[in-house]
Amino acid sequence: MTVAHLTPPLATGDVEEAVAALRDRGLRASAARRVVLEALFFADRPLRAEEIAEGVPGRVPRSDLTSVYRNLETLEKVGLIRHLHVGHQAGLYALSGTEEREYLTCESCGSIRVVCTAVLGVVRALIREHEDFVASFRHFPIAGLCSVCAVAAPSVGEEGQRHV
Amino acid sequence: MTVAHLTPPLATGDVEEAVAALRDRGLRASAARRVVLEALFFADRPLRAEEIAEGVPGRVPRSDLTSVYRNLETLEKVGLIRHLHVGHQAGLYALSGTEEREYLTCESCGSIRVVCTAVLGVVRALIREHEDFVASFRHFPIAGLCSVCAVAAPSVGEEGQRHV
DNA sequence: TTCGATGCAAATAGTTTGCATTCTA
DNA sequence: TAGAATGCAAACTATTTGCATCGAA
Numbered sequence: 001m002t003v004a005h006l007t008p009p010l011a012t013g014d015v016e017e018a019v020a021a022l023r024d025r026g027l028r029a030s031a032a033r034r035v036v037l038e039a040l041f042f043a044d045r046p047l048r049a050e051e052i053a054e055g056v057p058g059r060v061p062r063s064d065l066t067s068v069y070r071n072l073e074t075l076e077k078v079g080l081i082r083h084l085h086v087g088h089q090a091g092l093y094a095l096s097g098t099e100e101r102e103y104l105t106c107e108s109c110g111s112i113r114v115v116c117t118a119v120l121g122v123v124r125a126l127i128r129e130h131e132d133f134v135a136s137f138r139h140f141p142i143a144g145l146c147s148v149c150a151v152a153a154p155s156v157g158e159e160g161q162r163h164v
Numbered sequence: 165m166t167v168a169h170l171t172p173p174l175a176t177g178d179v180e181e182a183v184a185a186l187r188d189r190g191l192r193a194s195a196a197r198r199v200v201l202e203a204l205f206f207a208d209r210p211l212r213a214e215e216i217a218e219g220v221p222g223r224v225p226r227s228d229l230t231s232v233y234r235n236l237e238t239l240e241k242v243g244l245i246r247h248l249h250v251g252h253q254a255g256l257y258a259l260s261g262t263e264e265r266e267y268l269t270c271e272s273c274g275s276i277r278v279v280c281t282a283v284l285g286v287v288r289a290l291i292r293e294h295e296d297f298v299a300s301f302r303h304f305p306i307a308g309l310c311s312v313c314a315v316a317a318p319s320v321g322e323e324g325q326r327h328v
Numbered sequence: 329t330t331c332g333a334t335g336c337a338a339a340t341a342g343t344t345t346g347c348a349t350t351c352t353a
Numbered sequence: 354t355a356g357a358a359t360g361c362a363a364a365c366t367a368t369t370t371g372c373a374t375c376g377a378a
Contacts, residue, residue: 006271006272085249085304104291104295104297104299106297107170107300107303108170115295115297116294116295119290119291119294119295122290123287123290123291126283126286126287126290127268127283127287127306127308130280130283131268131279131280131283132311133268133270133279133306133308133309133310133311133314134308134309134314135268135306135307135308136271136307136308136309137306137307139271139307140249140304140306140307142291142297142299142301142304143299143300143301143303143304144291144297144298144299144300145297145298145300146297147296147297150297150298
C-alpha cells in the first residue's frame, strides 16, 4: 500500500524554500523538479499531474508527464506536497500550505470548496470518541451535495450541472 | 459526470426478489445478471468487479468481466447495488441492504469496518448546519487510522502492516 | 421475432516501470 | 565523475466502447 500521503506536511513559502528543503535531504534540485514546484506555487489550487506537465504558457515551462509523476511522488514523500482524490477523476496535487486546507466536494456539480477546519476538528473528535478511529479528510475529502445541488436534488439521477 | 451512485437504494432479500425488480423496470433477467447478484448475495461484503467475474468455485459460475461491469452499472442505476472507493484500489460493489451500511477505512492497514450510522448522522447534521453542505459517506467512506494503526502511528511512513 | 444483453477485441485514462542518457552535487 | 534524475517507450490496472451474435420476453 502506498502511504506517502501519511507523511507529515512541510510548509514552504516559495520555490527556493522548497528546493532548499530538498537539498537538506540530499535530494537534487533539478530543473524538472523546480518546474513542478513552480506550477503548484503559481496555481494556488490543487492540480492534476497532466496540468503540471502542460505548464503555463510564458510562465512555467512544460515537462515530461512521467517525470512529473516521479517528482510528485518524491515531493510528497518529503512532505512538501500532498494529493487528494475527488470523484472518479485523476488525483489532485497541492502544496502543503502553512494553513492546512481541507475540502468539501460536490458529487453532482463537481465543485470543490475549502471547509472550516474547526468543524472538521469537531467531527474528528466525535468519531475518535465514539468509534475509536482517527479520521482524516486530507486524502479523501468529504463528498456530498453543495447547497445549490442539494436544493435541486430531485433531478439528481441524470447529469450534474455545473452552476458556477 | 457519472452519478449512478446517487440513485436511491432499493433493498432486496434474495436474487429472485432483485430479479423481479429488474423485470418491473422492463429489464431482462439474463443469466449473467443473475450471476452478478448471486455473487453479491453470497459474499455479503463489498466485492471488486474482478472478484465477481471470477465466480465462486462450485457456487457461482464465472462470467465475462465486461458484462460484469455493464451489469453492475445497470444494477446500480436501478438502485439494487451501490459502489464505493477505498484507497487507490478498484471500486467495490455491494448490495443495497435494508440496513444502510457505511464504513471506516484504515489508510495504513487497509481494513474496512462498518460504522455506527447514528454517529455519522450527527456528523452530517453538524456539517449541514455549519457548512450548508449535505455530506455523504456512501461513495467515499471516511478514511483514517484504525485504533491499532493509530497507536503504531509513528512508524507510518513506510509500509502498512495488515494486523488482522 | 425483436431488441436488449452478451462476449470478445480493442480503446481509453491514469499511472508506473525499464533503461539508456543527462546533469547535479 | 558518480550516482541521482530525466525522458522516451512500453507495461499496467481499472474501466469503457464497438460490434457481431445470442437469447429473453
